[in-house]
Amino acid sequence: MPFVKHEELGTRWHTCHRELRWTDFDQYQHVNNAKYLEFAQDARMVFLRDVLTEMDIAVPPFFVRHTTIDYPRPLSPGENEVAVRSFVTQVGTKSCIMRQECRDSNSRIVCTVDTVMVGVDMMTGKSREWSEQDIANLGLFLIPVEEEQEAYS
Template identity: 40%
Template sequence: MAANNVNDDTQNNLHVTEVDLRWADFDRFGHVNNAAFIEIAQEARLAFAEDQFRERGYEIPAVFVRHLEVDYLRAILPDTTQAVVETQVTKIGNTSFSTRQEVKDRNGRVCCVVECVQVAVNVQTAAPRSISKVERKVLTAVATDEVQSQEALEK
């Protein structure tokens, strides 16, 4: 799968990625299979990290997925060659943050919603660690208005 960032200036606090669909993503009925949706979301989260951290000159933080919730709403059919994934931070805690991703077909219809809790970890010990100020700043830039307001109050 290849992912392309398609953010523009009109979507300040939302990260948008196009993920190329592969033949193997489809099941025998011609729908994107349920496991492929999870891989598509993962690919978009990797692009999100690249774009939000590395492109700004920061190291990509090590994180583990702690919880994944997937809501399948409609099928993606073979006429969609790229899924569009919108990613937004919905919560920032001390050691973890949550994202909400909408996976869309070529017509812009939401086909799947993925909510993911990721825990920042120390690479040497694999133990949770606090989210740094820099990481919090980067995550806040692509967070919901509610999270942005909360973070502004805590400064």
């Protein structure tokens, strides 16, 4: 089952595994930084499919507005796959933030992707406010995070 319950909050996160290919690695034998965005996008699509098929919940239509990526450690060629854990960290009136943590085989975070997603009206293509049901559905995956400020030297 791709959904894991967050016992303390009663919400859940989703995990998707992706096999690493030799084309994912750069000349320094680390996963190329651009590949992490692909991992996150693929995992987001699997998340949406699994929410619909396994939980029978409609995910509101959205478009990606902004993405921030942090790379705390490299993913090396000794790894066979990457696990991407997806959950929602904030829900506003028109947008939400999805966090995706790429993890190695020891469950260490190798990359964090935060994506601002804005609700969209499919008829007009313009942004729209979330409905009460949209907010309730997104809330099923809400796991707030405390931001850690890391100093770079």
